[in-house]
Amino acid sequence: MSEKMWAGRFKKQLDNEVNDFNSSIRVDCRMYRADIGGSIAHASMLAKQGIIGTDDAERIINGLEEILRDLESSKLQFDMTAEDIHMFVEAELTKRIGDTGKKLHTARSRNDQVALDIRLYLREQSDEIIDMLGDLVKVITDKAEQYKATVMPGYTHLQRAQPITFGHHLMAYAQMLLRDISRIKDARDRMNFSPLGSCALAGTTYPTDRIAVAKALNMNGICENSLDGVSDRDFAVELANALALVMTHLSRFSEEIILWSSWEFKFIELDDAYSTGSSIMPQKKNPDIAELVRGKSGRVYGNLIALLTMLKGLPLAYNKDMQEDKESIFDSVDTVKQCVAIFTPMLKTMTVIEKNMLEAAAKGFINATDVADYLTKKGTPFRTAYKISGTLVAYCIDKGTVLEKLTLDEYKSFSEVFDNDIYDAINLENCTFRRNSEGGTAIESVEKQIKSVRDKL
Numbered sequence: 068m069s070e071k072m073w074a075g076r077f078k079k080q081l082d083n084e085v086n087d088f089n090s091s092i093r094v095d096c097r098m099y100r101a102d103i104g105g106s107i108a109h110a111s112m113l114a115k116q117g118i119i120g121t122d123d124a125e126r127i128i129n130g131l132e133e134i135l136r137d138l139e140s141s142k143l144q145f146d147m148t149a150e151d152i153h154m155f156v157e158a159e160l161t162k163r164i165g166d167t168g169k170k171l172h173t174a175r176s177r178n179d180q181v182a183l184d185i186r187l188y189l190r191e192q193s194d195e196i197i198d199m200l201g202d203l204v205k206v207i208t209d210k211a212e213q214y215k216a217t218v219m220p221g222y223t224h225l226q227r228a229q230p231i232t233f234g235h236h237l238m239a240y241a242q243m244l245l246r247d248i249s250r251i252k253d254a255r256d257r258m259n260f261s262p263l264g265s266c267a268l269a270g271t272t273y274p275t276d277r278i279a280v281a282k283a284l285n286m287n288g289i290c291e292n293s294l295d296g297v298s299d300r301d302f303a304v305e306l307a308n309a310l311a312l313v314m315t316h317l318s319r320f321s322e323e324i325i326l327w328s329s330w331e332f333k334f335i336e337l338d339d340a341y342s343t344g345s346s347i348m349p350q351k352k353n354p355d356i357a358e359l360v361r362g363k364s365g366r367v368y369g370n371l372i373a374l375l376t377m378l379k380g381l382p383l384a385y386n387k388d389m390q391e392d393k394e395s396i397f398d399s400v401d402t403v404k405q406c407v408a409i410f411t412p413m414l415k416t417m418t419v420i421e422k423n424m425l426e427a428a429a430k431g432f433i434n435a436t437d438v439a440d441y442l443t444k445k446g447t448p449f450r451t452a453y454k455i456s457g458t459l460v461a462y463c464i465d466k467g468t469v470l471e472k473l474t475l476d477e478y479k480s481f482s483e484v485f486d487n488d489i490y491d492a493i494n495l496e497n498c499t500f501r502r503n504s505e506g507g508t509a510i511e512s513v514e515k516q517i518k519s520v521r522d523k524l
C-alpha cells in the first residue's frame with residue numbers, strides 16, 4: 068500500500084483489511100477512460116482560466132494521455148491496493164511527471180470527480196445498450212415480416228383465445244423494447260450534465276469555467292447546484308429502472324420461448340448452438356439461455372432496490388455509502404448487455420414450426436368470438452349472440468366435434484339467423500386476416516406496425 072494522499076492528517080497507516088474494505092478500485096477501475104477524459108478537460112480549463120500555467124497543463128495532459136495509452140495496451144496495470152481509480156490515476160501521473168501532477172486536483176474534489184466519471188461511463192454504456200436493443204428490435208421485425216401470415220393461437224390466461232399471426236405476436240415485443248430504448252435515452256439525457264466544479268460540496272473560490280468543461284465533454288450543461296451535483300445519483304436509479312424493465316420484457320419473451328420449445332407446444336425449435344443437453348436424459352434439448360435470461364432478471368431488479376435503499380437516508384452532500392452505487396448499476400449494465408447479446412442471435416436462429424402453430428389454432432374453439440360477431444353483424448344483440456355461440460361450443464364439446472364441422476341445420480337449430488356464409492366467417496384464416504383494425508392481427512395491420520417500428524429505428 069503506497070502512502071495515502073490524505074496521510075498528512077493521520078499518525079498511523081490504514082490497516083490492510085480496512086484499506087481493502089474501503090477501496091473501490093476493483094469496481095471503479097473500469098471508469099479509467101472517463102476519469103482521464105474528465106481530468107484532461109479539467110486541466111485545460113484550469114490553464115485557460117489562468118489557475119495553473121499552460122506548461123503545467125500541457126505536461127499534465129500529455130501524462131494523462133500516456134497513462135491512458137499504457138492502460139489500453141496493458142503496459143500499465145491497476146494497483147489493486149489503491150483507494151480508487153481517481154487516486155490511482157493521480158498517483159501514477161505524479162510518479163511520471165513529478166510535482167506538476169499534484170496541481171491537477173486544484174479546484175476539484177473526488178466527490179465531483181466521481182460523480183462526473185459515473186455519468187460519462189454510464190452515458191457510453193447507455194449508447195451501447197441502445198444500439199444493442201436496436202439490433203434486437205431489427206431481428207424481431209425481420210422475423211415478424213417473415214411470419215406475418217403464420218396463424219397461431221393467441222392466448223389469455225394461457226388458454227387459447229383468438230387466432231393471431233406469429234408476426235403480430237412478435238411485434239408486441241418490438242413495441243416494449245422501443246419504449247425501453249426511449250426510457251434509456253431519457254435517462255441518458257438527464258445524466259448528461261456535468262457536476263465537475265461542484266468540488267467537495269460548496270463550489271470553489273477559484274475562477275473556474277464549468278460550462279467550458281461540460282462543453283468539452285459533450286454534455287448538455289452543468290448541474291446547477293453544487294450540493295446536488297455531488298450527491299445526485301438519481302440518474303443511476305433511472306437507468307437501473309429502465310434496465311429492470313428491459314429484463315422484464317426479455318424475461319416474458321424468454322418464458323414464451325421456453326413454453327414454445329416444449330413438446331406440449333413445439334411452435335419453435337432453438338438452434339443447437341443456443342440450447343443445451345442433459346447430463347442424464349439423452350433426448351433432452353433445454354432452452355437454458357432463455358431460462359438464464361429469465362433468471363437474471365432478479366439480480367437486475369435487486370440492483371434497482373439496492374440503489375434506492377442506498378440513497379434514501381443520506382444527508383446531503385457526499386457520503387461514502389454512495390461508493391456502493393457502482394457495483395449495482397454496473398451489474399445491471401453488464402447483465403443486460405450479456406443477455407441482449409445472446410438473446411438476439413438465439414431469436415434470429417430459431418426455427419418456427421408453422422404447421423404446429425396452425426394446428427394448435429385449429430383446436431380450442433378459437434373462432435367462437437367470430438360466431439358471435441357473425442350473428443351480431445346480422446342484427447342479433449351481442450350478448451345474445453355471445454350466449455348462442457357459447458351454447459354451440461358446449462354442443463360441440465359434447466359431440467366431440469368442432470364449429471367448422473357442424474351442418475347448417477345444426478347451426479339453424481341454435482339460431483335462424485345462421486346461413487351458409489357462417490363457414491366463411493369462421494374460417495381460421497379469415498378470422499385472423501380480417502381483424503384489420505389499427506394494431507390488429509391482419510397482415511396489412513402487422514405490415515403497418517413493422518413499417519412504423521422500422522421508421523423509428
Ligand code: ARG
Binds near residue numbers: 151177181385389390
Ligand atoms: N471511491 C469514491 C466513490 O466511489 C470516490 C469519492 C470519494 N470521496 C470521498 N470524499 N471519500 O464514491
